[in-house]
Amino acid sequence: MHSKQREIWRGTLAMTPLSIAVAPWGFLVGAYALEVGLSPLEAQSLSLFVFAGTSQLVALGLMQAQAGFVAIMLTTLLITSRHLLYSMALRDKISPLPARWRYGLGFLLTDELFVHTPSNDGKPLNQWYALGAGLSFYIAWNLATLLGIVAGSAIPNLTELGLEFAVVATFTAMLVPMIRSLAIACCCATASTVAVGTAMLNWQAGLLLAILAGMVAGYLWEQASEYLQLKGPAAKSSAAEEPQ
């Protein structure tokens, strides 16, 4: 029992920087939900049951723009599809656990928890550590949402204070260390360009299109550079043979 508690605490501590960094964003989600017209209970439910910052924020934006149910679901599906990758990466470690652990850790599997859960280190997962990291982040997110709801119902136009920059700040801090190859840089450049272009045209499916375009661009760049690398050394060795 002692070591379980220690692991929960260790996970909580490891997650603390992100739990703090995400607070303005959770606050924003709470305040913004009221502005869009959700009741305080609905606003808190969004964080309690959906527990996905990007999906929540984008869905609220779509609701404000009077988008339909289908558009909201399609966008949510696309934004959340990256979690398929996380669950696949952690399949070997989590799928042998009892059902309540699989459901629990699955529910808590955010971008932030995935960053703190090594998937290919060859060691078995410390489920108590993952629980501490995931659950503390869940609590921090919901407390921040609650604060946003309370403040949002007391102070009007809270969302005009520029709180949405919290999203930019948090996502930039997560994105920068991810850009480790030209293919990923190409993916980011394409996604950004298409997102800005479609936002200017006011297309509802713009975000969806931008994400797909970025993914395809990164994949194609990767394929092209692999093709050139395969061709490269072969071309060199044949050129080296020429003088003989």
Place this chain on the structure above:
Amino acid sequence: MIALTLAAMAVLVFASRYLFLEPRLPLELGPKLRRLMGYATPAVLSAVIAPMVLIHQGQLNTDWQNPYLLGAIAAVLIMLISKNTLLSTVLSMLIFVALKFWLFA
């Protein structure tokens, strides 16, 4: 309608997080699709950040006094130098607030 939307979102998000943790699921994504999916996270993050930084009231804003743009550049630089998530997030937000409500107000 809002309750239905919230419930459907919760199901979609949980399903995507849980799907491959289910031991009875025999499926795996093909290698090509898996590599394509590897670009999902940077694509999502970029596609969310870029319009927030560059589009305001439906207009492209590349003005040097755009506090979102300067704040984002600050976040990138601080992250590259310090490699510290919390420092980069907090400091870039402070820079943004200082620019928006004080320097360029």
